[in-house]
Amino acid sequence: MKAAIITIGDEILIGQIVDTNSAFIAKSLDKIGVEITEMISISDTKEHILETFSNFQNKVDLVVITGGLGPTKDDVTKKTFCDYFEDKLVVNETVLAHVTQLIEGYFKRKITQINRDQALVPSKCTVLHNQVGTAPGMWMKKENTVFVSLPGVPFEMKYLVENEIIPKIIKEYKRPYIIHKTILTYGQGESLVAERIEKWEDSLPDFLKLAYLPSPGKLRLRLSARGTDKEKLEKALEEYVASLDAIIHDIIVGFEEEDTIEVVLGRLLTKQNRTLSTAESCTGGKIAQIVTAVPGASNYFKGGVVSYATEVKIEVLGLPESLIKEHTVVSAAVAKAMALSVQKLMKTDYAIATTGNAGPKKGETNAEVGTVFIALATPDEVIVEEFNFGQPREKVIDRAVLKSLEMLQKEILKKEQ
Numbered sequence: 001m002k003a004a005i006i007t008i009g010d011e012i013l014i015g016q017i018v019d020t021n022s023a024f025i026a027k028s029l030d031k032i033g034v035e036i037t038e039m040i041s042i043s044d045t046k047e048h049i050l051e052t053f054s055n056f057q058n059k060v061d062l063v064v065i066t067g068g069l070g071p072t073k074d075d076v077t078k079k080t081f082c083d084y085f086e087d088k089l090v091v092n093e094t095v096l097a098h099v100t101q102l103i104e105g106y107f108k109r110k111i112t113q114i115n116r117d118q119a120l121v122p123s124k125c126t127v128l129h130n131q132v133g134t135a136p137g138m139w140m141k142k143e144n145t146v147f148v149s150l151p152g153v154p155f156e157m158k159y160l161v162e163n164e165i166i167p168k169i170i171k172e173y174k175r176p177y178i179i180h181k182t183i184l185t186y187g188q189g190e191s192l193v194a195e196r197i198e199k200w201e202d203s204l205p206d207f208l209k210l211a212y213l214p215s216p217g218k219l220r221l222r223l224s225a226r227g228t229d230k231e232k233l234e235k236a237l238e239e240y241v242a243s244l245d246a247i248i249h250d251i252i253v254g255f256e257e258e259d260t261i262e263v264v265l266g267r268l269l270t271k272q273n274r275t276l277s278t279a280e281s282c283t284g285g286k287i288a289q290i291v292t293a294v295p296g297a298s299n300y301f302k303g304g305v306v307s308y309a310t311e312v313k314i315e316v317l318g319l320p321e322s323l324i325k326e327h328t329v330v331s332a333a334v335a336k337a338m339a340l341s342v343q344k345l346m347k348t349d350y351a352i353a354t355t356g357n358a359g360p361k362k363g364e365t366n367a368e369v370g371t372v373f374i375a376l377a378t379p380d381e382v383i384v385e386e387f388n389f390g391q392p393r394e395k396v397i398d399r400a401v402l403k404s405l406e407m408l409q410k411e412i413l414k415k416e417q
Contacts, residue, residue, distance in 0.1 A: 001034045001175045002060040006052060007041045008067035008077060009152060021066045021150075021157050028161050033175035034062065044068050049080045058144045061173070064165070067152035077149050078120065078138070084147075085140055087122040092136070095119040095127060099134045128164040132156055137164060177230045181237045182213075183221040183244065185251040186261055186406045190214045193221070197247055200240075208236060216398045218261070253409060261405045262290050268412045269300035269350075276408070277346035278304035279317060279338040281329070282356035282372060286401050302346040307338065317341040330357050330367035332384045335375035343377040350411070351377040352404045356387075358396040372400045376407045383407065 005022045012019050019041060026036045037060055042048050044067070056063045068077035082088055096119035103111045118134040121127055128137030128148070133156035138149040148165060150157045169175075185193065190212050194201075201210055207227045213220040223240060225233035245252055253264050269276060278288050288304035291297055307313045310329055314321055319337050327333040335355050343351035356372030370391055375384045385407065389399040 001062065001169075001173050002037050003029055003034050003062040003064060004038045004040075004056050004060045005036065006056075006063060006065045007039075007152070008044050008049065008065060009041070010043050012041045012067075013043060021152065021154060024154070024158060025064050025066065025161060028166060029062075029064075029169075030178055030180075032166060032170055033178045034169065035178070044076055046076055046080050046083065049077065050084055053080075053084050053147065056145065057142065060145060062169075063145060063147045064150065065147065066150045066157050068149075078122065081122050081125070081138060081140065081147070081149060085122060085124060085142060087124045089120040090123045091116075091119050092121050092127055093119075094129070095121065095136050098129070098131075102134060128160050130156055130160055131163070132159045139165075139168070176226055176228055177233055179225045179230070179233050179237060181223045181241055181255065183223070183241065183255055184253050184260065184264075185219045185221065185248065186253050186402065186409070187251050188219070190219055193219055193248065193251070197244060200244055200247055204240065205236070207233070208240060216395055216402065218402055253406075261402070261409060262294050265291070265405060265409055265412070266294045266297060266300065268409070270296070272412065272415055274350060274412070275300050275302050275346075275348040277302050277342045277348040277351045279342035279351065279353040280304060280306050281308055281313070281338070281354055282358045283354045283397055283400050283404070284308060286397060287352060287354070287404055290401060290405070302348050305342055305345070313338065317345070328366065330355055330371055330373065332373050332375075332386060335373035336377075336382050336384050339375035339377035339382055349379050350408060352408060353377075354400055354404060356396070356400060358393045358400075359391055360393060370396050372396065372403075374400065374404050374407060376404075376411060378411050383411070 005025050007019050007022055011017050022039045029036060042052050065077065078089060096116060099115055099118050100111050103109060103115050115134065121136060121138060122140065124140060126139040128139055130136050130151065133151060133153060135151040137160040140147050150160050204210060207225055209224045211222040213222055223237060225237050227233050253261050280287055285304065285306040291301050305316055307317055310324060313319045313324065317338055318341055319334065323333060323337060335353050338353035338355060339351045342353065353375040354372060357367045357369050359369035368388060370388045372387045372389060373384060375382055387403060389396040
């Protein structure tokens with residue numbers, strides 16, 4: 001089963017909002033074996049919508065449209081549906097009752113004509129009931145293609161996808177299995193990893209595909225299996241992931257989308273009953289932000305100090321002013337002192353400290369732009385490493401954060417051996 005996704009709205013085309021709806025719809029459909037062949041965003045004009053519908057007609061089995069279903073005059077999707085399907089708008093009494101209850105019962109205000117118009121739907125459509133909003137979804141079929149229209153409000157769209165569209169597709173369509181396994185690696189770039197696993201990749205059978213998904217400091221390897229025999233696919237994935245692990249075990253930190261390095265670290269720290277604190281200068285608190293985004297982080301993360309200014313390093317962390325004058329703020333000595341200080345201050349087993357020059361100017365140090373010192377205080381020692389992450393500024397900060405977490409992960413794993 002093949003599908004296309006269309007988002008309607010000028011606000012997306014001018015960059016006023018980011019289209020997250022398409023990603024959610026695509027992931028949801030992929031999980032049940034629907035192949036996404038195309039995603040596009042178009043303006044909310046009748047002519048453009050009709051042209052796009054015609055382009056997908058009979059080329060895909062399913063077209064999912066999101067946006068253009070609100071109560072205002074510039075929302076044209078319903079009227080365009082009527083034109084495309086040679087239909088007319090009628091009042092759906094079930095939708096009207098729901099809208100009335102929502103407006104008068106929940107919002108405690110009198111329903112208006114513009115609210116009542118939300119109950120207007122094409123007479124030939126199957127209405128997808130929107131329990132969490134006023135705009136219903138619409139399901140209509142023309143020849144070999146089903147067109148589904150959803151509101152653009154994300155939580156309303158998600159409700160309809162999960163509770164209406166996915167169950168309906170599962171019930172009415174036979175689909176192949178599409179199974180993904182994502183391997184998360186840290187510390188080596190795409191080209192180096194590709195070289196290491198070249199023979200393994202060449203041995204993959206036709207029903208298995210490998211995709212490289214790089215980002216600063218990390219690389220995800222997504223292995224996808226597609227076919228009609230689910231047991232065969234799962235067994236093949238398990239075997240090939242195991243053989244891959246044997247080749248690059250040193251850089252694999254987890255599996256599946258949710259197993260980011262901060263999730264892996266959380267499990268390791270919890271398992272070993274260890275705690276963590278941070279003292280951040282050039283990373284500006286981003287390490288603490290990422291670590292605490294994991295549910296349950298309070299069990300192992302005690303706190304952090306964003307010592308962005310030199311006086312904070314002195315007054316809060318207690319670094320000797322003479323140390324900073326001798327070595328400058330961007331130095332191994334200062335990074336080490338920051339880590340030891342916050343480790344003592346927060347009474348933690350591990351402490352990460354960062355200090356560097358993210359740019360674009362050198363500031364109060366002579367260190368080259370991109371230079372970062374990362375210190376990791378463990379229960380036994382302090383490890384300090386120097387890096388140059390280049391430019392731009394955002395890349396320096398992101399790579400410093402990821403490298404800090406990678407250093408911590410490597411030290412914790414030593415305790416597992």
